[in-house]
Amino acid sequence: MKFCPNCGSEIKEGAKFCPKCGFNIEQMTNPNATSDSVKSRFEKLKTDEEMALQLDQVEGLNMTRADIKKEAQRKLSGRYGEWMKTILWLVVGMIVVTFLLVMSFGRMMTAIEMTILGNLYSDRGPTGFTVFLWFVVVIMLLIVLFLIACLRKPVLQWCAIVTLRGQRADGLKIFNYLVKAQKNRVLKANVLTTFYQFCWSLLFVIPGVVKGASYAMTNVLLEKNPEMTASEAINMSRKIMHGYKLEFLIMQYSFYFWQLLVGVTYGLANFYVLPYQNVTEIQFLESLYQRYQENETK
Numbered sequence: 622m623k624f625c626p627n628c629g630s631e632i633k634e635g636a637k638f639c640p641k642c643g644f645n646i647e648q649m650t651n652p653n654a655t656s657d658s659v660k661s662r663f664e665k666l667k668t669d670e671e672m673a674l675q676l677d678q679v680e681g682l683n684m685t686r687a688d689i690k691k692e693a694q695r696k697l698s699g700r701y702g703e704w705m706k707t708i709l710w711l712v713v714g715m716i717v718v719t720f721l722l723v724m725s726f727g728r729m730m731t732a733i734e735m736t737i738l739g740n741l742y743s744d745r746g747p748t749g750f751t752v753f754l755w756f757v758v759v760i761m762l763l764i765v766l767f768l769i770a771c772l773r774k775p776v777l778q779w780c781a782i783v784t785l786r787g788q789r790a791d792g793l794k795i796f797n798y799l800v801k802a803q804k805n806r807v808l809k810a811n812v813l814t815t816f817y818q819f820c821w822s823l824l825f826v827i828p829g830v831v832k833g834a835s836y837a838m839t840n841v842l843l844e845k846n847p848e849m850t851a852s853e854a855i856n857m858s859r860k861i862m863h864g865y866k867l868e869f870l871i872m873q874y875s876f877y878f879w880q881l882l883v884g885v886t887y888g889l890a891n892f893y894v895l896p897y898q899n900v901t902e903i904q905f906l907e908s909l910y911q912r913y914q915e916n917e918t919k
Contacts, residue, residue, distance in 0.1 A: 625639035684908065686871070686872055686875060689872070689901055689904050689905050689908070690875075690897075690901050692904055693897060693900040693901040693904050694897065696784055696785055696787075696900060696904075697784065697896055697897065697900055700784060700790070700896075701892065701893060701896055703784075703789055703790045703791070704780060704790055704792075704892070704895065704896040705892055706791075706792065706793065707776065707777070707780055707790065707791070707792025707793070707795075708792075708891055708892055708895055710792060710793060710796075711769075711773055711776070711777075711792070712888070712891075714769055715766070715769060715770075715773075718762060718765055718766045718769060719766065721762055722759065722762040722763065722766060725755060725758045725759045725762060726759050728755050729752060729755035729756055729758075729759055732751050732752045732755055733752050736749060736751075736752055768808070768812075770815075771808060771811040771812050771815055772796065772799060772800075772807075772808060772811065774811060774840065775799060775807050775811055775840045775843075776792050776795050776796050776799065777792075777895060777899045778840045778841070778899060778902075778903060779795045779799070779840065779844060780792055780795060780896075780899065781896070781899040781900040781902070781903035782841070782844055782903055782907075783795075784896070784900055785900065785903060785904060785907065790896075803843075806843060806849075806850060806851045806854075807840065807843055807851075809851040810839050810840070810843060810851035810852075810854055810855060811839070811840070813851060813852075813855060814833075814836040814839055814855060817832060817836070818832050818833045818836065830870065831866055831870075834862060834866035834867075834869045834870050834873075835858065835859045835862045835863075835866055836855060836858050836859070836862075837858065837862060837869055837902070837906060838854075838857070838858035838861050838862055838906055838909070838910065839854045839855050839858045840854075841903065841906050841907065841910060842854040842857055842858060842861075842910075845910070861909060861910065861913045862909075865909055868905075869902075869905065869906075872901065872902060872905055873898075873902065876894065876897075876898045876901075879894045879897070879898065880894070882894065
C-alpha cells in the first residue's frame with residue numbers, strides 16, 4: 622500500500638498523481654525531475670523580481686546626477702565672477718533689512734516698557750501712539766524681508782537660466798525686470814508657493830519638503846511662457862514634477878556637504894556654492910521640461 626508523501630492519502634499502485642491533492646508522485650522517484658522543477662521555479666522567481674525592479678524605477682532623463690553637475694561646472698567655468706555682484710546685493714539687502722528690523726523691534730519694546738513705567742509713576746514718557754508707530758515700522762520691515770526672501774529664489778534661478786544660455790548673469794537687471802516688467806506674476810507665484818509650502822510644513826515638515834519639490838518648475842515655466850499666470854505655472858509645475866520629485870530632492874540634498882562648507886566659512890563659500898547648485902538644479906529642470914515637451918508632441 623502506498624501513501625501520498627504530501628497529504629498522507631492512500632494511492633493505487635502505478636498512480637502518477639495523488640487523487641486528493643494532485644502531488645506528483647514521480648518527483649519522489651525521479652530526482653532529476655525534482656531538480657528541474659525547482660530550477661524552473663527559481664528562474665521564474667528571478668524573472669519576476671527583475672520585472673518588479675524595472676517597474677519600481679522611474680524613467681530617467683538619460684543622464685546621471687554626475688553628468689548634470691559636470692555640465693553645470695562646464696557652463697560656469699570662468700563665469701563665477703558674474704554672480705558675485707548678485708550674491709553681494711542679496712546678502713547686503715538681507716543684512717540691512719534684518720538689522721533695521723532688530724533695531725526697530727528693540728525700540729518698540731523699549732517704548733512699551735517706558736510707557737508702562739510712565740503710567741505707573743506718572744512720569745512723562747513715550748505714548749501709546751509712539752508704540753503704535755514702531756509697531757507699524759516692524760510690520761513693514763517684516764513684509765520687506767519676506768518679499769526679498771521670495772524674490773531671492775527666482776533671481777538666482779533666472780541667473781542660472783541665462784548662464785546655461787551663455788548670457789551674462791546680472792541679478793540687478795533681473796530683479797528690476799521681475800519687479801517692473803512681469804506684472805507681479807513672478808512675485809505672486811513665489812509668495813503663493815512659499816505660503817503653500819509653509820502650510821504643508823505644519824504637517825511634520827516632510828509634506829512641506831515634498832510640496833517644495835513639486836513647485837520647483839514654477840519659475841522656469843514663468844520664464845519660458847511670458848503669458849502664463851502664477852496659478853497656471855504652479856499647477857503645471859506639479860504636473861511635470863509628478864514622478865520626479867524624489868530625484869529632484871536627491872539632487873538638492875547632494876549639496877548637503879557644500880552647505881556645511883558655507884557654514885564653516887561664514888557664508889564665503891556661497892560665491893561658489895550658490896551658482897553651482899542653482900545651475901545644476903536648473904539644468905535638471907530644463908532637461909525635464911524638454912522631456913515633457915517631447916512627450917506632449919507625440
